[in-house]
Amino acid sequence: MKIKLSGNLARFVDYQRELDIELPGELTVNAAIEQLVNAYPGLHDVIYDKQGDIKKGYLIAYNGKKLEPNQRDQPVNAQGCIDLFTAVAGG
Amino acid sequence: MTMDWQGAGQIEAVFGSLIAQEINRHTVERDAQALPVPNSVFSALADKGLFRNYLPKHYGGQGIGIAQWGSMLEQVGYLSTDVAFPFLISVRMSFILFLIKVGAHERVGPSIDQLLNGAAFGAFAYTENADAFSFQSTARYDAHTRTYVLNARKPYVTGGLTADLFAVFVASDSRDLQVFLVERNDPGVSTTPMQLGGVRSLGTALVKLDNVVLDEQRLLVQTDGLAAAQRHFLNCRRSLQACQFLGRARAVIEDTLGYLQQTVRYQTCLADMQHVQAVIGEMYIALETARSAVFRALERQDNEQFDVDWDVIASAAKYCAVESINQIALSALKLTGGWGYTADSGLGRAHRDFMSLFAGADPQEKLKVDLGVRMIHEFELLNQQRKYQEGR
């Protein structure tokens, strides 16, 4: 499946905007993001907080539809696309 | 609330003489010498209950919304020739709310009481001359003594020279921030004045923490501190920051009119010349457009229609307001000839002050990029939705 990342995350994934992730089987959105982090460990601390939850401030969409945190356990398929966008930080 | 300008009578009745005596009489001198507005002025405001207006009701405050608070700051900005004064009021109040939001009551309660009573003042030490993923500050935990050792260099801390307490955002061992409550008197804390081009009485400081040892109780936010910074400091203040400047911009227009009405060229009062009237019209349009954007953003915050992490409307409002106030200051200078350029007119100082928000509250150029990226992203999501619906 495809995972798209917003520009300020690019440096953690070798400056790619769009990644292809192999799905080992039936996965949820959350599990697909875990697959992504396994492939690019530099993302781990950027995406997850110390409790292992996805940090607040991330906008996550599946096939173009934004998901609330409690909707991220829905299944994804190999043709789908997850979109990970960060809220922007600045003073 | 109505956002139509009703004058500043509400604030003038309670704080007018204090502003006249303690602020306006010293504006020129404080600007020239970069003297911070003294804490005694804020203590006097606290005595008159200023900070309780926007304090939540469950904390014994009046619980007015952020739009009404913004309106109060706008009025103070209008009355006070030194816009750094309401700027500081706004920061001091936000600091109180920040502690309420992120701190457990038993830990921060005593500090909040001091802040509300004007016995202490707080400041935010966030920026590091780096993007948020590249902060160099550190907090090392010692499990044996249950303490943290902090090292950090924090420039541009508004009110830092006169603050007693700091919310310090420190890079943690993971790529995130933690937030600590640091006291000025903690060994290893130092502040150095930073000279800015405008808002020179803010008491802006470089705050340094050299091996500052803190009890673990001082850790306010353990994890996901970047989100806490966004929600409770940066994003929620982005459009609020413009309010005092909107009040000052109105005063700049009025000062300009005062000059134009008294000045005759070619046997005609300048205010009667049509080109001059058109420029005044432009200034007025800029002001009211900015106010519409800012107060709409604040009302959305009150009505919980606001994106707590990064609100596009608040960001667009800040951008619009800062461009507008700077346009107003420049037009004022263009309309008023040599007088406008004298130190006495205060117009040049206003312009220097207004330019502070080109960088502060997120730089204008960065906001443009962020808003553009967001719009493109929304468009891409829509396209994706269409594509997947068609593919079904």
Ligand SMILES: Cc1cc2nc3c(=O)[nH]c(=O)nc-3n(C[C@H](O)[C@H](O)[C@H](O)COP(=O)(O)OP(=O)(O)OC[C@H]3O[C@@H](n4cnc5c(N)ncnc54)[C@H](O)[C@@H]3O)c2cc1C
């Ligand atoms: C009056 C004032 C008060 C302040 N008060 C405080 C305070 O109380 N506490 C605190 O912690 N900080 C404070 N700051 C600091 C303020 O938050 C920072 O100045 C601001 O976040 C900008 O950071 P920077 O100075 O590192 O500039 P940078 O972020 O480096 O920006 C510099 C320029 O680079 C460009 N740029 C940067 N990033 C991007 C990007 N992603 N895309 C495109 N262009 C980009 C923009 O043109 C920008 O103008 C204050 C600043 C001012 C001016």
